Every structure is written in C-alpha cells, then in structure tokens.
Amino acid sequence: MSQIPLLQVQDVYAGYIKDLDILQGVNLQLHHGELVGLIGPNGAGKSTLAKTIAGLLTPRAGKIWLNGEDITGLKPNQIVQREVCYVPQIANVFRALTVEENLEMGAFVRPQANLNRLKAEIFDCFPRLAERRSQRAGTLSGGERQMLAMGKALMLKPSLLLLDEPSAALSPVLVHDVFEQIKQISQAGTAILLVEQNARRALEMADRGYVLEAGRDRFEGTGQELLSNPKVGELYLGAAAAH
Numbered sequence: 406m407s408q409i410p411l412l413q414v415q416d417v418y419a420g421y422i423k424d425l426d427i428l429q430g431v432n433l434q435l436h437h438g439e440l441v442g443l444i445g446p447n448g449a450g451k452s453t454l455a456k457t458i459a460g461l462l463t464p465r466a467g468k469i470w471l472n473g474e475d476i477t478g479l480k481p482n483q484i485v486q487r488e489v490c491y492v493p494q495i496a497n498v499f500r501a502l503t504v505e506e507n508l509e510m511g512a513f514v515r516p517q518a519n520l521n522r523l524k525a526e527i528f529d530c531f532p533r534l535a536e537r538r539s540q541r542a543g544t545l546s547g548g549e550r551q552m553l554a555m556g557k558a559l560m561l562k563p564s565l566l567l568l569d570e571p572s573a574a575l576s577p578v579l580v581h582d583v584f585e586q587i588k589q590i591s592q593a594g595t596a597i598l599l600v601e602q603n604a605r606r607a608l609e610m611a612d613r614g615y616v617l618e619a620g621r622d623r624f625e626g627t628g629q630e631l632l633s634n635p636k637v638g639e640l641y642l643g644a645a646a647a648h
C-alpha cells in the first residue's frame with residue numbers, strides 16, 4: 406500500500422441549496438486497489454459524497470486529493486480524465502442506445518483507445534452483456550443494466566470506481582451476481598468506493614468501511630471491525646439485515 410492515499414477527502418462541506426450543507430465536514434481515505442464500503446441511513450449524504458468526489462458538486466469547504474494532487478473544485482470531465490469513474494444510483498445508461506453503443510460512449514473521452522479490445526474485455530467480464538450487445542439498454546433487466554453501467558465505466562480503465570448502490574432494486578440472485586462482479590473488478594486491482602444499502606454484505610466484502618450519518622463520517626474501520634462494532638450493528642446493520 407503506497408503512502409499517499411489514492412483518494413483523500415478532508416473536512417468537506419457541500420450541498421445543493423445555498424446555506425444548507427448536506428456534507429458537514431466529512432473525512433474519508435481510500436488507498437490504491439482498496440475496496441471501501443460507504444454505508445449509512447437514507448439521506449445521510451452518501452450519494453452527495455460520491456457526486457462531490459466525481460466533481461458534480463463543488464465543495465464549499467475542505468479539500469479533495471487524488472494521488473496527492475488537489476482536485477478540489479475540478480469539473481467532472483477533469484475528474485474522469487484522472488481515471489475516476491462514477492456510476493450513479495439511477496439513470497446510469499443511455500436507454501435508447503444498444504449495449505455496445507453504451508460501451509462506446511463510455512470510452513468517448515479516450516478517442517484513441519482501442520475500442521474493440523476494450524469492448525472484448527468488458528464482454529469477457531460480463532458474458533450476459535455480450536449476448537445482448539445489439540439490444541437497447543432500455544429493454545435490459547435491472548441487473549443487466551447495472552452490469553452495463555459498470556461496464557461503461559470500466560471502458561475508461563479507471564483507477565477508482567465510485568459505485569452508488571449497484572445492487573439497488575435487484576432480486577437476490579442478481580444482487581449476488583453484481584457483488585461477484587464487483588469482487589472481481591476489485592481483485593483485478595481497481596480501487597472501489599462502494600455505496601450500499603446492503604450494508605452487511607458490502608462490509609463483508611470491503612477492506613475498510615465508513616458509516617456516514619448526517620453528512621459526517623461517524624465510524625471508520627475494517628469491514629470486520631465495523632461488522633462487530635455493537636453500535637454500528639445496532640444502529641445500521643440490524644435494519645439493513647432485515648431488508
């Protein structure tokens with residue numbers, strides 16, 4: 406593990422409406438190749454934090470560093486150029502385009518890249534997408550759509566993947582499939598920030614995790630530490646396990 410973290414979020418404040426901070430001094434670190442789970446109740450600010458790292462929201466205070474470079478306030482395209490890819494919670498594919506066209510769109514900021522080789526890698530990783538390469542994304546099942554959203558992000562060969570609730574609204578079998586893919590992407594060396602309602606499962610898989618509450622990091626630890634922390638269990642895992 407290198408000494409400079411891949412991502413460092415330092416005392417960040419951000420929000421959507423003037424004078425209303427959703428993130429209220431949040432801190433988070435993620436090292437190269439690490440899989441970090443981000444859990445917490447609805448409305449805690451998990452998606453807001455992912456959007457802020459992706460450059461869709463500008464911090465009002467605090468700093469964000471990537472590989473030691475201050476990226477606070479950079480625009481989304483500048484963040485993507487630094488190999489950080491964000492897969493949003495909703496509306497994460499182009500519904501009117503085919504699977505293959507979606508993958509090509511994913512790579513559009515790297516026009517010189519070898520598209521066919523990249524696509525072949527994604528199709529190897531997600532055989533279900535290969536079978537449906539000419540199908541419009543709007544007609545995919547929920548699980549297939551999540552795989553495509555991840556595939557689209559992977560077309561950029563990200564160093565850091567920000568996944569916002571990839572298992573949301575999926576059946577248990579598809580949740581299993583999506584988590585398996587995430588595990589493989591992580592094992593192949595991509596660092597991942599995984600926002601999940603499926604908190605127990607995310608922490609079981611994660612190297613480390615953070616519990617966000619009311620816009621602040623409330624607990625931090627290895628996945629196992631958080632899972633065995635009675636406070637975290639009582640406040641956040643009981644409800645999540647019942648889902």
Ligand SMILES: Nc1ncnc2c1ncn2[C@@H]1O[C@H](COP(=O)(O)OP(=O)(O)OP(=O)(O)O)[C@@H](O)[C@H]1O
Binds near residue numbers: 446447448453454494
């Ligand atoms: N575009 C927006 N404009 C105004 N307020 C917003 C916007 N998006 C989110 N919020 C507010 O910010 C707060 C945090 O929302 P956020 O989506 O970050 O929560 P979350 O932790 O991702 O929740 P969930 O688990 O439900 O996805 C909420 O109170 C929400 O209403």
Ligand SMILES: [Mg+2]
Binds near residue numbers: 494
């Ligand atoms: Mg969210």
